[in-house]
Amino acid sequence: MANSNFFDVIIIGGSYAGLSAAMSLGRSMRRVLIIDSGLPCNRQTPHSHNFITHDGEVPQVIARKAKEQVLRYNTVNIINDLATNGSKSDNQFTISTQGGLEFQSNKLLFATGIRDTMPAIKGFAECWGITVIHCPYCHGYEFRDQNTAIMGNGERAFHMASLVSNLTGSITLLTSGEADFNFEQKNRLNHHNIRILETGITEIEHENGKIRNVIFNDGSKTSFDAVYAIIPFEQHSHIPVSLGCELTEQGHLKVDMLQKTTVSGVFACGDNTSMMRSVANAVHGGNMAGAAINRELSEERFYPGLIPMDAGLPNLPQEFSLYQAF
Ligand SMILES: Cc1cc2nc3c(=O)[nH]c(=O)nc-3n(C[C@H](O)[C@H](O)[C@H](O)COP(=O)(O)OP(=O)(O)OC[C@H]3O[C@@H](n4cnc5c(N)ncnc54)[C@H](O)[C@@H]3O)c2cc1C
Numbered sequence: 507m508a509n510s511n512f513f514d515v516i517i518i519g520g521s522y523a524g525l526s527a528a529m530s531l532g533r534s535m536r537r538v539l540i541i542d543s544g545l546p547c548n549r550q551t552p553h554s555h556n557f558i559t560h561d562g563e564v565p566q567v568i569a570r571k572a573k574e575q576v577l578r579y580n581t582v583n584i585i586n587d588l589a590t591n592g593s594k595s596d597n598q599f600t601i602s603t604q605g606g607l608e609f610q611s612n613k614l615l616f617a618t619g620i621r622d623t624m625p626a627i628k629g630f631a632e633c634w635g636i637t638v639i640h641c642p643y644c645h646g647y648e649f650r651d652q653n654t655a656i657m658g659n660g661e662r663a664f665h666m667a668s669l670v671s672n673l674t675g676s677i678t679l680l681t682s683g684e685a686d687f688n689f690e691q692k693n694r695l696n697h698h699n700i701r702i703l704e705t706g707i708t709e710i711e712h713e714n715g716k717i718r719n720v721i722f723n724d725g726s727k728t729s730f731d732a733v734y735a736i737i738p739f740e741q742h743s744h745i746p747v748s749l750g751c752e753l754t755e756q757g758h759l760k761v762d763m764l765q766k767t768t769v770s771g772v773f774a775c776g777d778n779t780s781m782m783r784s785v786a787n788a789v790h791g792g793n794m795a796g797a798a799i800n801r802e803l804s805e806e807r808f809y810p811g812l813i814p815m816d817a818g819l820p821n822l823p824q825e826f827s828l829y830q831a832f
Contacts (some may be wrong), residue, residue, distance in 0.1 A: 513539045516601050516611040517591045518743060520571040521546040523776025523788035523795075524617030525572040530796025536803065539609055540584040541601065545742075547619050547777065548785075550715075551635030556643050557785040568785065583782070592745040597771060601745075612806075613799050615644075615697055616751075616759065618743040619793060625672045625737060629710035636715030642666070642782060646673045649702075649732035655679070655720060657707070658736035660686040666734055669700050671719025678728070680720065682706045698760055703728075741778055756781060764790055764798035 515531055517524045520542030531538045546569065553564045576582055588604040592614065599614045622640075624631045630638060638657075639645040650673045656666050659681040671678055678701045679685070685702045687695065695702065706723040710733070719727040739757065747753065751767040751774070752759060752760045759774040760782065761767055767774050775791030777783050 511607075511609045513537045513583075513609060513611040514621065515539075515613045515615060516541065516609055517615045517617055518542075518601065518745065519617035519776070519778075520573070520584055520774070521617065521619060521788070522572065522785050523613070523619070523792040525569070525576050526789040526792025527615055527617060527775060527796035527799070528576045528582050528792075529572075529579070530646060530793055530804075531800060532582040533578060534796075535581055536800060538582045539580065539611070541587050541589045541603060541609075542584060543588040544586055545798040547622060547771055547783075548635060553648075554785060555645065555647065555806075557789075560785070565785075589743065589745060592749055594749060594769070594771070599771065606757060608732075612771070612803065614749075614772045615765075615795055615799060616743060616746050616772070616778060617776045617788075617795075618741070618746075618774075620739040621742045621778045623738045623740060625735075627696070627707050627710060630713050630735070631713045633710055633712050633717055633733070634735075637712070637717040637731065638710065638735050640735065642669045642673060642734070643784065646670065652676070652731035653729065653765075655699055655728075655730045655733045657733055659683065660737050664691050666736060667695060667698075669699055670734060671700065675699065677701070678703055678730070680707060680733075717791075725793075746772065746774060748815070763794075764801075765795035766798065771802075 514536040515538050517528055517540045524540055528538050528540055533719040548565045551565060553562050555561055560568050574650055589601050590604050591602045599611050602608045652674055653676045653680045654674050656663055656672060657680045664681055667677060667679060681702060681704050683704060685704055707720055708723055709721040710717055711719040711721055711739060717730055719729045721727045750769045750774060751772060754760050759767055759779045761774050761779045764775045764777045773795045775795040776788040777779050780787060
């Protein structure tokens with residue numbers, strides 16, 4: 507009797523990246539289970555930008571439409587649960603969930619995203635994605651020509667300042683400590699009239715996420731319309747690392763051009779693999795992962811034994827077309 511808990515692919519994470527992969531796999535008639543805990547990183551942002559055909563759409567509307575389209579393929583299933591543990595034996599994966607369920611699959615895809623670490627500043631989390639923003643491509647246009655701050659220091663803050671200076675002429679860098687810029691960088695910042703404030707921040711005063719003032723440790727305050735914040739992150743799920751998947755220096759899951767992690771049979775896509783955080787990039791990664799997983803499953807069935815599971819892809823020449831891989 508067929509085991510109803512066995513799938514070709516289990517996708518952990520059912521947001522933009524996971525749903526995009528599920529579509530490729532569903533259209534390839536793969537039995538897919540998506541396990542999703544329903545906490546995408548952009549859930550607090552009122553409008554999502556820079557994803558063609560959905561520019562300015564409410565994030566949940568994009569996700570709902572994606573889910574509806576994916577679930578039209580009747581080999582795709584989704585459950586709302588948290589995957590808590592994973593193991594691998596005999597080239598099969600077992601995933602257990604907080605709800606007490608257990609599932610097996612041939613392949614595993616992590617589309618689990620990342621978790622932003624909010625600083626201990628009163629009001630910061632409430633403004634996140636509304637007026638405290640992470641990305642000029644996603645939200646910069648909406649705050650063009652407005653009074654803007656960048657919370658951060660060093661190379662990344664300098665880089666952010668160069669991008670944001672194209673959008674507004676009013677920028678203050680909030681370094682929360684001694685500014686970490688070299689002589690040339692300080693000159694450049696000065697040249698573009700970018701102020702530096704080194705005083706620590708205690709609070710972001712706001713109304714429903716709309717910033718009024720940034721309040722500093724010394725009691726002073728300055729009003730801003732928007733604050734770009736460069737904050738740390740961690741992987742949303744610990745399971746890939748527990749299975750042996752390697753991370754990059756920045757903390758992303760290491761993947762090759764076909765979204766394969768360093769563990770055979772395990773793939774990853776979306777924010778958990780890339781610093782290019784955007785819905786478009788997540789959808790692209792999922793699309794690629796879906797096709798690459800389907801290719802592996804097809805080959806393993808079509809000529810079993812010829813390609814060892816752990817062989818991975820050959821070293822591809824620079825000019826190798828991606829299409830040859832599918
Ligand atoms: C505040 C904010 C605003 C943004 N605005 C924009 C914008 O305007 N335009 C744009 O293009 N991009 C925007 N982005 C970036 C964009 O939201 C992300 O790039 C995109 O959501 C990444 O998709 P993903 O599927 O990789 O991860 P996510 O969308 O974060 O989804 C990950 C999913 O995996 C689930 N999950 C994690 N662990 C488990 C587990 N163990 N078990 C089950 N489920 C699990 C989570 O619950 C979640 O549903 C924004 C990001 C942020 C933080």
